[in-house]
Amino acid sequence: MTGTHIAGIGVTPFGKHGDRALSDLGVAAAEKALADAGLDYDAVGEVFTSSSMAPPQTGLKVAHRLGRTGIPVTAIESASAGGMVALRQAVWAVASGRCRIALAIGYEKTTALEPGGVVPAAVDFWDRFPPQVHYAIEASRWLHDAHCKPEVIGAVAAKSYNQARLNPLAARRNDDEVTVEQVMSARMIAEPLTKMMCHASVDGGAAIVVTADHRPRSVAVAAIEQTSWPRDPSWPLAGPCVGPPSQITLTAARAFDAASVAPTDVGIVSLHDMCASEEITALIALGLADTVEVAELAQSGGLASGGRLPTNTDGGCLARGHAFGATGLAQIAEVVSQLRGEADLRQVSDPRIGLAQAMGGGGSCVVAMLGR
Amino acid sequence: MPADRPADLAATVWASTFVPSKSPIPGYGQDGYSVAWVDTPDGRLQVLVSGPRPAPGTVGRIVEQTLGETKILLFDADPA
Numbered sequence A: 001m002t003g004t005h006i007a008g009i010g011v012t013p014f015g016k017h018g019d020r021a022l023s024d025l026g027v028a029a030a031e032k033a034l035a036d037a038g039l040d041y042d043a044v045g046e047v048f049t050s051s052s053m054a055p056p057q058t059g060l061k062v063a064h065r066l067g068r069t070g071i072p073v074t075a076i077e078s079a080s081a082g083g084m085v086a087l088r089q090a091v092w093a094v095a096s097g098r099c100r101i102a103l104a105i106g107y108e109k110t111t112a113l114e115p116g117g118v119v120p121a122a123v124d125f126w127d128r129f130p131p132q133v134h135y136a137i138e139a140s141r142w143l144h145d146a147h148c149k150p151e152v153i154g155a156v157a158a159k160s161y162n163q164a165r166l167n168p169l170a171a172r173r174n175d176d177e178v179t180v181e182q183v184m185s186a187r188m189i190a191e192p193l194t195k196m197m198c199h200a201s202v203d204g205g206a207a208i209v210v211t212a213d214h215r216p217r218s219v220a221v222a223a224i225e226q227t228s229w230p231r232d233p234s235w236p237l238a239g240p241c242v243g244p245p246s247q248i249t250l251t252a253a254r255a256f257d258a259a260s261v262a263p264t265d266v267g268i269v270s271l272h273d274m275c276a277s278e279e280i281t282a283l284i285a286l287g288l289a290d291t292v293e294v295a296e297l298a299q300s301g302g303l304a305s306g307g308r309l310p311t312n313t314d315g316g317c318l319a320r321g322h323a324f325g326a327t328g329l330a331q332i333a334e335v336v337s338q339l340r341g342e343a344d345l346r347q348v349s350d351p352r353i354g355l356a357q358a359m360g361g362g363g364s365c366v367v368a369m370l371g372r
Numbered sequence B: 001m002p003a004d005r006p007a008d009l010a011a012t013v014w015a016s017t018f019v020p021s022k023s024p025i026p027g028y029g030q031d032g033y034s035v036a037w038v039d040t041p042d043g044r045l046q047v048l049v050s051g052p053r054p055a056p057g058t059v060g061r062i063v064e065q066t067l068g069e070t071k072i073l074l075f076d077a078d079p080a
Helices: A022-037 A058-066 A079-095 A132-146 A151-164 A180-185 A245-259 A276-285 A291-300 A324-340
Strands: A004-011 A046-050 A073-076 A101-108 A188-190 A204-211 A219-227 A266-271 A353-359 A365-371 B009-019 B033-040 B043-050 B059-067 B070-077
Touching: A004 A022, A004 A079, A004 A324, A022 A058, A022 A101, A022 A204, A022 A324, A046 A058, A046 A079, A046 A324, A058 A073, A058 A101, A073 A079, A079 A101, A079 A204, A079 A219, A079 A324, A079 A353, A079 A365, A101 A324, A132 A151, A132 A188, A132 A276, A132 A291, A132 B009, A132 B033, A151 A180, A151 A276, A151 A291, A188 B009, A204 A324, A219 A245, A219 A324, A245 A276, A245 A353, A245 A365, A266 A276, A266 A324, A276 A291, A276 A353, A324 A353, A324 A365, B009 B043, B009 B070, B033 B059, B043 B059
Parallel strands: A046 A073, A046 A101, A266 A353, B043 B070
Antiparallel strands: A004 A204, A004 A219, A101 A204, A219 A365, A353 A365, B009 B033, B009 B059, B033 B043, B059 B070
């Protein structure tokens, strides 16, 4: 147990914000999180910011716009895992006694790059190929081993789109229910993954307030663990890809141990779904379902709000959208909303333990356990 | 993958994908191409594929091919 709490959450709408400055997204999310916690920025002792593509010094710009209070501000880059890496730093700033209140802020603009923003260069041979190739190969093997058809992945994707219809902050909100047939008939990106099985890169901001004291509506941070790529000969290092499933398993095992909870205790899950197939392979790697169970859950509605293992109830990277440096904090905000019982139409029935998992390109994995 | 490993390795396909769009490598896969993870004596590698998308378990070799000024390694399935 970390002895810390999440007292405030703030998320901007995910989508296109081409006309807004990147720092606006961070400031807006932070102000929402502070208001949710009932705290002023003057009370914050440390700030940790996350972005993958921001121009240098954006983190300080965001913090200075919130208030020039002289506190430490640390900017973090860890691709899709960056938001939860920032949260881990905030948790440990409070848990170590350095401060009583810390703020993690993530922000990203992917649809219209901020002037001076950073785009990773294609340096290595495989950097020139679509990142979905890696997920498609992994998905193909899973389908082969599980004796399943690609429609199982289509069912996961359809679930995520339909969950996003219940999330007013999601980027991809369809007027009508999305069917597996629609997902399967979308343009093929890399077999078996169609375009509708792949994430939407969007703009957005998210922020989390971490406190030493329990406050009204706060949620306990039971554990937050982070790893880099472990040795695993089954996973080729090729191009813009993430670490192996064994890394997720390692990170989750440490988090379950630190939180003293079991996989069967988890009532709400938010995980990194660069592609819908990653939701399947991550659930297995986290120890929350086996190959047979996850296929059954996907096809029976078991991963939706009313299902046995509600997963990515805000629509996930597929449909809430993926604003790289902000995504991990938006995931945490969804789990906190669910544990508070404040998730409105997508509310899960009485979850007590929530798990959030982030995986970043290059190889950072973070697993957080939150509890009421 | 570029030719930074020895060619003519025996290889068995673990899994593969077909990408139905133009390859970024001039002279290769301009109408679509396949990528595979293959098990070799050097470990599991990600390689481009010569020919149709291979199923898991397909046996073949890693061969070197020069495309313009670029040398690349390809998985080439053994004849059925």
